[in-house]
Amino acid sequence: MSALRPWWLFFCLSVLGHDLRGSQAGSAPSAANTLVWGPGLEASVVLPARFFYIQAADSSGKNLTASPGEKTFEVKIVSPVEQFTRIWIQVLDRRDGSFLVRYRMYATYSELHIHVLLKNEHVAKSPFVLKGPVYHEGCNCPQESGSAWEAHMHCPQSFAQIERDLSFYPSVDPDRNAQEIPQRFGQRQSLCHYTVKDNKIYVRTFGEHVGFRIFMDAILLSLTRKVRLPDVEFFVNLGDWPLEKRKPPEKLHPIFSWCGSNNTRDIVMPTYDLTESVLETMGRVSLDMMSVQANTGPPWPEKNATAFWRGRDSRQERLELVKLSRAHPHIIDAAFTNFFFFKHDESLYGPLVKHVSFFDFFKYKYQINIDGTVAAYRLPYLLAGDSVVLKQDSGYYEHFYKQLRAWEHYIPVRADLGDLLEKIQWARDHDEEAKKIALAGQQFARTHLMGDTIFCYYYILIKEYAKLQVTEPKIRKDMEVVEQPADDLFPCSCHRTNVKDEL
Numbered sequence: 303m304s305a306l307r308p309w310w311l312f313f314c315l316s317v318l319g320h321d322l323r324g325s326q327a328g329s330a331p332s333a334a335n336t337l338v339w340g341p342g343l344e345a346s347v348v349l350p351a352r353f354f355y356i357q358a359a360d361s362s363g364k365n366l367t368a369s370p371g372e373k374t375f376e377v378k379i380v381s382p383v384e385q386f387t388r389i390w391i392q393v394l395d396r397r398d399g400s401f402l403v404r405y406r407m408y409a410t411y412s413e414l415h416i417h418v419l420l421k422n423e424h425v426a427k428s429p430f431v432l433k434g435p436v437y438h439e440g441c442n443c444p445q446e447s448g449s450a451w452e453a454h455m456h457c458p459q460s461f462a463q464i465e466r467d468l469s470f471y472p473s474v475d476p477d478r479n480a481q482e483i484p485q486r487f488g489q490r491q492s493l494c495h496y497t498v499k500d501n502k503i504y505v506r507t508f509g510e511h512v513g514f515r516i517f518m519d520a521i522l523l524s525l526t527r528k529v530r531l532p533d534v535e536f537f538v539n540l541g542d543w544p545l546e547k548r549k550p551p552e553k554l555h556p557i558f559s560w561c562g563s564n565n566t567r568d569i570v571m572p573t574y575d576l577t578e579s580v581l582e583t584m585g586r587v588s589l590d591m592m593s594v595q596a597n598t599g600p601p602w603p604e605k606n607a608t609a610f611w612r613g614r615d616s617r618q619e620r621l622e623l624v625k626l627s628r629a630h631p632h633i634i635d636a637a638f639t640n641f642f643f644f645k646h647d648e649s650l651y652g653p654l655v656k657h658v659s660f661f662d663f664f665k666y667k668y669q670i671n672i673d674g675t676v677a678a679y680r681l682p683y684l685l686a687g688d689s690v691v692l693k694q695d696s697g698y699y700e701h702f703y704k705q706l707r708a709w710e711h712y713i714p715v716r717a718d719l720g721d722l723l724e725k726i727q728w729a730r731d732h733d734e735e736a737k738k739i740a741l742a743g744q745q746f747a748r749t750h751l752m753g754d755t756i757f758c759y760y761y762i763l764i765k766e767y768a769k770l771q772v773t774e775p776k777i778r779k780d781m782e783v784v785e786q787p788a789d790d791l792f793p794c795s796c797h798r799t800n801v802k803d804e805l
């Protein structure tokens with residue numbers, strides 16, 4: 303079709319389109335001034351989905367603050383040696399002038415060139431050359447030196463939560479724990495006993511409901527493909543509730559759990575949900591920390607000023623919240639999508655409503671985060687949106703809560719919700735401040751809750767815990783090997799192990 307049009311008409315049309323878009327978004331992006339950065343531009347950062355960022359800037363160097371259009375930037379990833387690259391790429395428009403680009407490689411490449419283009423013009427320092435080998439997620443090729451891996455990953459020096467959790471355990475004795483922990487918890491709880499030895503994983507399960515073991519197996523397998531883990535032996539709690547209720551000077555048992563609480567001494571890890579979201583990014587149908595960034599609803603001024611909540615009846619305060627909503631429907635829209643734990647009294651708690659897509663939550667300015675069985679595992683995703691989070695004070699926490707600050711990243715609400723209406727009113731009366739808190743929470747999620755940091759967290763936790771061991775970790779009776787999945791389709795040759803291993 304375009305062949306039938308004179309070239310100048312095409313030219314004028316595109317200039318016109320360009321100007322219109324430019325005036326809507328403030329200004330047009332410039333290829334030279336636009337910024338491109340992130341771990342996905344580095345060959346040595348191996349992640350299930352690699353990612354990097356684009357921040358559009360105009361000809362005067364000013365950052366754009368609104369989307370210049372979803373298709374503004376084109377990203378191509380090519381290998382100079384292979385004709386076809388099996389790489390899935392997605393450019394996610396965060397609609398604030400920045401983009402998140404993620405790509406998943408299904409094979410290992412000796413070199414990759416990442417082209418970031420704006421109307422066929424190279425952006426910033428594009429093409430970015432990744433000198434390989436550039437390993438894909440499935441490639442079993444651990445970096446022998448943990449400190450080199452940490453440096454490549456730009457891991458933080460430490461995590462305050464890890465330091466605090468381990469401070470209750472000046473030393474750990476694998477021999478004694480192997481005896482005592484199954485005796486104390488193995489009958490009534492669902493536990494996994496893991497040993498990592500020579501970077502191979504061994505496990506024994508206790509209890510009936512051990513299905514959630516797949517998440518822990520998966521992150522350990524993924525880690526051992528990337529970096530050599532120290533020999534270590536530890537127990538993972540597969541249930542919702544943290545277990546170690548004893549207090550010093552009573553003898554404590556170290557247990558790794560997905561959720562911590564003010565009354566327990568469990569060692570917290572990122573939740574299985576967040577962990578899975580990192581491992582399965584781009585394969586996952588539901589929510590993940592990246593897709594949520596491109597689905598944050600209408601811009602702030604157009605968001606509905608009713609506070610929003612959906613969920614199931616897993617806690618008394620949730621019932622209170624729905625009652626409050628029924629009494630003040632113009633302030634709170636809270637309803638149940640499922641009744642399971644309590645007897646459903648429709649006259650009190652209203653009819654069940656249809657499930658709402660999580661992305662639609664962000665049509666609302668105020669998001670209520672309220673505990674379920676334990677901490678509500680949706681907080682990472684709520685923070686990543688551009689609504690402000692009203693967080694119920696809670697004795698339960700996830701691995702990152704200690705880094706969050708009330709009034710900076712979220713608006714605090716009392717545990718009994720007694721001040722919820724008042725806090726929503728505050729937010730309505732202080733729109734600019736509420737928006738600022740929303741964006742600070744979003745920035746927190748973008749900085750601290752992405753895949754690279756989650757891998758760092760697990761690695762540093764295991765490394766620091768391993769240092770506390772006073773007896774040698776052993777492969778215990780009845781442990782089975784957790785095998786790496788076969789990657790027959792796209793085998794990789796690992797250049798980090800010695801040649802003998804490759805044959």
Ligand SMILES: *[C@@H]1O[C@H](CO)[C@@H](O)[C@H](O)[C@H]1NC(C)=O
Binds near residue numbers: 357363365
């Ligand atoms: C533009 O955005 C980048 C990336 O978020 C940021 O580092 C930089 O400080 C911003 N520049 C200005 C002038 O605000």
Ligand SMILES: *[C@@H]1O[C@H](CO)[C@@H](O)[C@H](O)[C@H]1NC(C)=O
Binds near residue numbers: 606607608635
């Ligand atoms: C805002 O949301 C509430 C509750 O969902 C709804 O009743 C109301 O109509 C919405 N307001 C606007 C302006 O859309």
Ligand SMILES: *[C@@H]1O[C@H](CO)[C@@H](O)[C@H](O)[C@H]1NC(C)=O
Binds near residue numbers: 696
């Ligand atoms: C739990 O502990 C934190 C800090 O140690 C505190 O701020 C919070 O109020 C406590 N919450 C509950 C419900 O116990």
